[in-house]
Amino acid sequence: MSRRAPKASIDPDAGKGWLRRALPLVKAHRGLLITSLALSFVGLIVQVQIPNLVRLGIDEAIVERSAQLSPYVWGIVGLALLQGLINYLARLYLLRTAYELEYDLRNILYTHMMRMPFAFYDRVQSGELMSRSGSDIRAVQMYLSFGPSILVQCLIAVVAFGLMLSINVPLAIVAMVTMPVIGVLGVSMRKAIFPVSWLIQARLARLATVVDENIQGVRIVKAFAAEGRQLRTLAESADRIRWAYRQDARIRSRWNPVLDNLPRLGLALVLLIGGIMVIEGNTTVGTIVAFNSYVLMLQPPFRLLGMMIMMGQRASASARRIYEILDTPSDVVDGPDPQVPPARGDLEFVNVGFAYPNGTLALDRLNLTVRAGETVAVVGGTGSGKSTLGRLAARFYDVTSGRVTVDGVDVRDFRLSALRERVGIVPDEPFLFSLSIHDNIAYGRPDASRDEVQAAAVAAGADDFVRELPEGYDSVVGERGYTLSGGQRQRIAIARALLVNPPILVLDDATSAVDVTVEQRIHESLREQMRGRTTLIVAHRLSTISLADRVVLMAGGRVIADGTHASLLAGEPRYAEVLASQEVTTA
The missing domain is CATH 1.20.1560.10 (ABC transporter type 1, transmembrane domain)
Known part of the structure; x- marks a missing residue:
């Protein structure tokens, strides 16, 4: 109806x-x-x-x-x-x-x-x-x-x-x-x-x-x-x-x-x-x-x-x-002339400052450019502002100062629906609905066929465990998906984002609950999925950082170092300290 x-x-x-x-x-x-x-x-x-x-x-x-x-x-x-x-x-x-x-x-x-x-x-x-x-x-x-x-x-x-x-x-x-x-x-x-x-x-x-x-x-x-x-x-x-x-x-x-x-x-x-x-x-x-x-x-x-x-x-x-x-107005709305430019995948943060409603400063005059098709890993200590980048890119919040652009257009000038289709986010704590696994994966594309859903699940490393469930893709997960393990929920969330196929993908520590062996299989699939796609990876594990073309180190809401993993490890002591504090092990 x-x-x-x-x-x-x-x-x-x-x-x-x-x-x-x-x-x-x-x-x-x-x-x-x-x-x-x-x-x-x-x-x-x-x-x-x-x-x-x-x-x-x-x-x-x-x-x-x-x-x-x-x-x-x-x-x-x-x-x-x-x-x-x-x-x-x-x-x-x-x-x-x-x-x-x-x-x-x-x-x-x-x-x-x-x-x-x-x-x-x-x-x-x-x-x-x-x-x-x-x-x-x-x-x-x-x-x-x-x-x-x-x-x-x-x-x-x-x-x-x-x-x-x-x-x-x-x-x-x-x-x-x-x-x-x-x-x-x-x-x-x-x-x-x-x-x-x-x-x-x-x-x-x-x-x-x-x-x-x-x-x-x-x-x-x-x-x-x-x-x-x-x-x-x-x-x-x-x-x-x-x-x-x-x-x-x-x-x-x-x-x-x-x-x-x-x-x-x-x-x-x-x-x-x-x-x-x-x-x-x-x-x-x-x-x-x-x-x-x-x-x-x-x-x-x-x-x-x-x-x-x-x-x-x-x-x-x-x-x-x-x-x-x-009577409470929304300050995140379509502008008077919302735009939908051609999708390329360029993402840029220009002198961005942002504080959460409770006053917590997250970003302070941050500048970062991610070119179309590039994969960038964001590394930093707790509270450095890593997760905030994806939230601002999808305009879950508006910046306090500066601007965030997607394909050269300020996100505030985008039509919101078009922007959210362009920027896909997989959070570290994924939320699943009390629906079947098929419907959870197809949430962003309800008209997707079973073959398309399964292909996304395969790419996210979820197909094997889904097929082992009593009703396979028709299995209904419990509230918030708690009938699945944390790693399984994360894989379903990755599949959900991949099915939408956004030009820009933000993985916010999206494999933190997955064991190393499964993570390696997911990474093999993700390398193929990320080819030609702009990807921002909030990373803690060295294995995840290895997916990136370059690495950005953040502290105090700013980018303090930018380069490849090898160059930062060799020339930036703070980078090694962050990796050590997060107990990232090298393979």
């Missing part, structure tokens, strides 16, 4: 209220929503006719005996059946509206998150994002779809009051005397519950973060026997949520009984005043019965109104949390 684009988006004007910003989304689905609301209103009209029919049946068929009772009975049955059918259709269209709104909200948020740069994910916890794309979206969806329906349900009070006025004006006023008090109490309840609603959503997000980190890091937790400590952390988060829910319960228990029982006070007044009027001959028994039914009809809408107030406060808090993400 093809993915449908959202029919509308959230209003980008942050100065507007949360509901006004969501209106374009509601208007996009107004056909379904209006149909549902219209049917609900018709159902209310049918519903309020039933007590009036009861009144006429009592007064004319039972008290006065001027008519047959059966027509009234069958009339009530017919109206009840008609109301049931109308309510079924109204509910059907309302649920369809709700699901469409939720679908669009999720896609809007997910699309925006996919546009955000790495720096955004460096500072935002994954649990927060999960909460905002889950429970927060559901809270907003519930209010946008069910809120209007509840308002229509509340219109039964207006319709019923109109019918009561047509029957007996003084008694109608008595029946509605408590309603203004309910309105005032509802506003007070709304003010009291909003801060608690915000607190609940924030603490639910924190709990989601704790759970996510414990699931993702379960191997570390178990390795350090830290289950008890993590359970205490989880319990503390759960306790904070419990406290917030208790405050919410206190507010509800204080206001809801009053909101629920005020209509019952109206029922008592109708019985008292109406009974006196019947005794004095100013109204009929059927009228009192009908008015009792109308007052009872008023109770559910006002209970729903109280629920709507609470839904609205929670939706308001959730919407603001969602808008915090949507």
